[in-house]
Amino acid sequence: MILEVAILNVIPGQSAAFEASFQQAQQIISSMKGYVSHELQRCMEVDNQYILLVRWETLEDHTEGFRGSAEYQQWKKLLHHYYDPFPVVHHYELV
Template identity: 75%
Template sequence: MILEQVILNVIPGQTDEFELAFKQAQQIISGMPGYISHELQRCVESPDQYLLLVRWETLEDHTVGFRESDEYQEWKKLLHHFYHPFPKVEHYIQVL
């Protein structure tokens, strides 16, 4: 299993719209091959910041299967305009 971790810095004043858009977008990602689960957490200290965790069966399920899909284009349209700066995506594998 691969854990994708992303810190999402949403443009101030747009968090309500972002959360509504994410409700739509999560339906896209949850239907992708290799998808296991996801969670979106809002930061208590910095309310414009979110933590997105997505569990995938393999790295390629995310980097190829999702990112090269038509569904990803819809994901981008729904969400990418909310971020500043654009987020860095990192992948983790469980060791213990």
């Protein structure tokens, strides 16, 4: 199993709209092949910052399957305009 980790910095004043959009977007990601689970958490110390954790069966399920899909285009349309700067995504595996 692979853990995708993204720190999301949302444009100030856009947090409520981002959270509402994420409610729609999570339905997209949870329907994808290889998806296991996800969670979105709001930072308590840094305003407008979130962490997104997504568990995938394989790295390719995320990097090729999801990112190469039509559903990803919907995901981007719903969420990507909220970020500044655009998040860096890292993948982790259990040791």
